[in-house]
Amino acid sequence: MDEQDIRRRHFVDQMGILMVRSGGSVTMGRILGHMLICDPPEQSLSEIADGLGISKASASMLTRQLEQLGLLTRVPGKGRSTTYRMPIGNWTEVMREQIALAHLFVDLADQGLDLVKGGSDEGERLEDLRGFYQEMADEMTDFARRYEARNPQSARRRLG
């Protein structure tokens, strides 16, 4: 293992750590790191598993999760063989979950407001939370639109 390999491994592991802090798992992040710097950019499941020293079972499960998050694209090959690659300009897809989550907070805050309709203080706390998440959702939706406008390639699916 030469100097370059060590640095690549370090990059991959760091991406694993950042993915954990983002809500995912270490290995999911390591796959992402691998797919960011691998050559060739398209890799089969076996190549990913071998490249990272993980089982094909993990690779199969995690690539599917990453695909669902919009962080990995499946490229069907001939027969059963398929390869994966990092999509370019697809980050608004990733924001979708965040925006949806913010809306869930807004909705739950509304339920709470209905619940404490009598009191006064409770309302203040809930409206504070509601206001924040509402603005947050609006802001992110706006940002996603601008990002898509600037990166037309990303417009695979549109925001609702």
Next chain:
Amino acid sequence: MDEQDIRRRHFVDQMGILMVRSGGSVTMGRILGHMLICDPPEQSLSEIADGLGISKASASMLTRQLEQLGLLTRVPGKGRSTTYRMPIGNWTEVMREQIALAHLFVDLADQGLDLVKGGSDEGERLEDLRGFYQEMADEMTDFARRYEARNPQSARRRLG
């Protein structure tokens, strides 16, 4: 347990689920939910633990974590007794972690770009990621500033 209690319990549990989706734990979210609708708004550790049916050990640990996240404020009482309450307009504090995380992605992407300086395709993927997180960080910082300007009470600490 009457109708009202059931609805309160439901609200608390839903907040637990949303907190999990946000990267925290169920019980952390349930505490947050309790603190959003509790009366009086300031509660001691024992009141929180009893109110949710969890141990004081959990309550102690989780209130500290929530305090560090800026989602709970410690209100020192006389002697050893302290109470907690939900702060108002303190949401920019919560954004801090997100912004810091985005910066970490940018930094790691830079390391990666340095690593693959030879190739061409790798650079594209890394620059795409870097660009997104850089803009994301800028956008959130900007939003936080505007939010603070609109909610002066929140300005306990300023963004750097």
Next chain:
DNA sequence: CCGAACGTTCAAGAAGTCTTGAACGTCACG
């Protein structure tokens, strides 16, 4: 000085998630 109330910490157990080897189904190729 004593006792009660409170929050903190710790080790142990419970619960959940992650990872894997092995078995399987499918497809291309000879």
Next chain:
DNA sequence: CGTGACGTTCAAGACTTCTTGAACGTTCGG
């Protein structure tokens, strides 16, 4: 057909995180 390569699934084990009761230190009121 038969064989090999590939991705998928499953049950089992490893591993990590969560939760708790009990023991402890501190403070207030008597």
